[in-house]
Amino acid sequence: MAYRQTEHVAQRLEENRRRILKAARELVAEGGFAKAQITAVAKRAGLATGTLYRYFPSKDDLCRQVFREVSSREMNILAGIAAADHPALDRFDLVLRTFSGRALKSRRLAYALLAEPVDVALAEERTRFRKTHAAIFARIIDDAIAEGSVSPRDSKLVAACIAGAIPTALVGPLAPETDAQGSDDVLNSIVQFCFGALGVTARQTATKTQLESRL
Amino acid sequence: MAYRQTEHVAQRLEENRRRILKAARELVAEGGFAKAQITAVAKRAGLATGTLYRYFPSKDDLCRQVFREVSSREMNILAGIAAADHPALDRFDLVLRTFSGRALKSRRLAYALLAEPVDVALAEERTRFRKTHAAIFARIIDDAIAEGSVSPRDSKLVAACIAGAIPTALVGPLAPETDAQGSDDVLNSIVQFCFGALGVTARQTATKTQLESRL
């Protein structure tokens, strides 16, 4: 007997795993999942093609993991806002602005997560992602109904509508091309749209910063 | 010299072309574009695989044609309503109900057109389809603003939101599973959502039939 994995090697393996994920993430951020071919990922990670299969059982697994890493960050941020102990409509406003603002700041990545044509495996991950958005919206809407700030309605359906509306307006072929300036207008229009959809009309606009400090 | 295409043959060719498109359409209606493999289409059309290539230069072309045939029917119906000479909000209501009602009556097909994971060629066709929806909504919203029944806003952005919201609420993983009964509720919720989003709150609900007779 002669070889048993040492701490040193374990660390290098862990490091390699991270490099692979990082390489894949970068490629996705640059050109969507379409550019994340196994060979390209391996090359960028500085490893041989076959080596990737010692770390991930298949391309689907690797891409799913990338999707989850990126999307769960987003979901946690939104879930945190939704769970705060504040008036539902304030949380609604902030969730909308946070979601939209982040998407506009990383458009390519948002496109990959929300709108890029992907195969079935990634479409499944995307569904989780979008279902989570809908659940977050539905929860806040239910709270708003309970508070009496929104009249009763089918919160699940309304949440699905919003979860569909925002990505369409932000990324992909139906979204307007905007610079940083236009982004603010887009954001305000989306917020206005969503509040209106809930039947809330006379809400004064607060900036995201003001809302954040209030929470 | 001996052979030159006769009318009789020309008719059979035309007939074959139609059969191929019909077979493809049926497969798509049954299992989405994923089930429309060349061999499967040929088999259903009662032709050999190679024969299809005498009628369509590639699978992408065939699928695009199928997509266009089905989607242009829908677009024409909606465009007809949008162009009618009647109050904008009546047209808006009717377009929403027609779009949603038709999608719910042919869910599988609507899923293929609006939500199924497809490759880039079909994603392009889908983009046309969705852009047309947005354009129809935008036009009506502009009319409503001109009429004074809706306060000024970014009609393009609102239209994109609506074009994203409705498909999400109707088909695909975020849509509720509904029977014929529930369909009516879904439809009314969507209409309420969209009118609210335009800032129109106190509109009495009319049925689709009432609206149609009014136009």
Next chain:
DNA sequence: TCAAAATATGAATCTATTTTCATTTTTTAC
């Protein structure tokens, strides 16, 4: 009936990736 032209056929080929695996290199313990 015949030959020329058009049309149909479907097994074989092509294509663009992912995935494998026999071989090489590295690591470890003695």
Next chain:
DNA sequence: GTAAAAAATGAAAATAGATTCATATTTTGA
């Protein structure tokens, strides 16, 4: 230094499906 085990390698194989094309069939006009 050596041998056993692990890890890495990358060229070759596998895959799944679209596409081709040499061959067969059908159609036509004489």
